[in-house]
Amino acid sequence: MRQDKLRLIDLFSGAGGMTLGFTDERFCGGFECVLSxxxxxxxxxxxxxxYAAPGVVGNIETWLESDPDVPQADIVIGGPPCQGFSLLNKNRQGDGRRALWEPYMDVVALSGAKMFVMENVPELLRSGEFDDIAKRAQKMGFSLIYDVVNAADYGAAQTRKRAIVIGWKRGETEAPTLPQQTHSKDGANGLPRWRVVREVIGELPDPEGVEIRDCxxxxxxxxxxxxxxxxxxxYRAVPIGGNRFDLQRNAPEITPACWIRKTSGGTDLFGRLWWDRPSVTIRTEFFKPEKGRYLHPEKHRPITHREAARIMGFPDDFPFRGSKVEIARQIGNAVPPPLAAAIAKVALKALSANLMIEAA
Structure with a gap:
């Protein structure tokens, strides 16, 4: 087997949470990013x-129209923007972002990749676009496996459900499997229990200041x-484990009128995380409690950027760049690195098996 690492292209990469799971030795390793x-x-x-990898900043379709020199790669990873499929987007019919899987597949073809991993919201698998993706993949000689997975089952302290699609080139690489769980909700099958919020943020001191700190x-x-x-x-009116309905009961005079009028749904809005459970899905505006269950389990404040990054599974030394809002967007849009690592391990096993045969 060759000793150099497998070559990876990361599309719609964001900050690179998925790349981290594939390339960092603390997660999987075995891959190097050659383009994002x-x-x-x-x-x-x-x-x-x-990652110090070559990167293209801009629209992927415009970039492809420039006839770029796409590097050869063993695998292409990434998630075309999911807003077009998301249930949060009520008017998603006709959303142009639904078609961004097409340039993704173009890069798979141009790079000569033997495998690809596509990550998206669960609704992808129930969409007409997924049927089109499967047909395109089949024409290109790829077989597919896919499922909806929960990031908590793979070591992230967060119950984030995502669709994972793995395609592999028939006859050119071993068939991969879907990633095996590393954790379970109740510790079943001898697996560790889900990681909970206390494990990842419990020892942090009270935050200081309101800006990114030079430390x-x-x-x-x-x-x-x-x-x-x-x-x-x-904040003070929301008890341990509470939400907007507790705010309404305890302090109706300061509860937004729109919440009072809406008597159902939204049970996570203005809610507190629980110490002894994984977090809910971290989104891009986690610093706004009115957007979800983003209040600290007991302190009267929303969670911080560091707390959100740890809940996602990012190590503290990951070098986020940008403003507060830009970094929050990077955190919320990322694939949790522990989930990415579980996928990376099955991809590495399948691709390496083929390389061992070639070396023999």
């Missing part, structure tokens, strides 16, 4: 700082906000 593409310039600054990790991203007196009063 994303239209978020701050995220690409982070990706470059983390060593983890405290550089462990800063707070400047809440109004009304916001502080709302």
């Amino acid at each position: 593409v994303d239209n978020d310039s701050a995220a690409m600054d982070t990706h470059k700082a983390a 060593r990790p983890p405290l550089n991203l462990h800063f707070g906000r400047s809440p109004t007196e009304v916001s502080l009063a709302r």
Whole structure:
């Protein structure tokens, strides 16, 4: 077997949470990133700082129209923007982002990759676009396996469900399997229990300031906000494990009128995380409690950027670049590195088996 690492292209890469799971020896290793593409310039600054890999900042379709020299790769990874499939997008019919799987597959073809991994929201697998993806993959000689997985089953302290599609070139690489769980909710089958919020943020001190700090990790991203007196009063009105309905019961006079009128749904809004459970899905505006269950388990504040990054599974030394909002977007849009690592391990096994046969 050759000793150099397998070559990886990361499309719609963001900050590179998926690349981290594939390339960092603390997760999987065995891969090196030879190209990344994303239209978020701050995220690409982070990706470059983390991997020193060539990167393209811009629209993938425009880039392909320029007839670029696409490097040869063993695997292409990435998730075409998911807003077009997301249930959060009620008007997703006709959303142009639904078609971004097409340039993704173009790069798979141009790079000569023997395998690809596509990550997206669970709704992808129930969409007409997925049927089109499967047909295109089959024409290109790829077989597919796919499923919806939960990041908590792979060591992230977060119950984030995602669709994973793995394609492999028939006759050119061993068939991969879907990643095996490394953790379980109840410790079944001898596996460790899901990681919980206390495990990953419990020892952090109180945050300081309201800006990114000029100090060593983890405290550089462990800063707070400047809440109004009304916001502080709302935080205090939410008990351990509570949410917006507790706020309404305890302090109706400071509860937003729209929440009072809406008597159902939204049970995570203005909710507190639980110490002894994984977090809910971390999204790009985790610093706003009105967007979800993002209040600290017991402190009267939302979670910090560092706490969100740890819940995602990023190590403290990951070199995020950009403003507060830009870094929050990078964290919320990322694939949790522990989940990426589980996928990377099955990809590495399948691709390496083929290389061993060639070496023999």
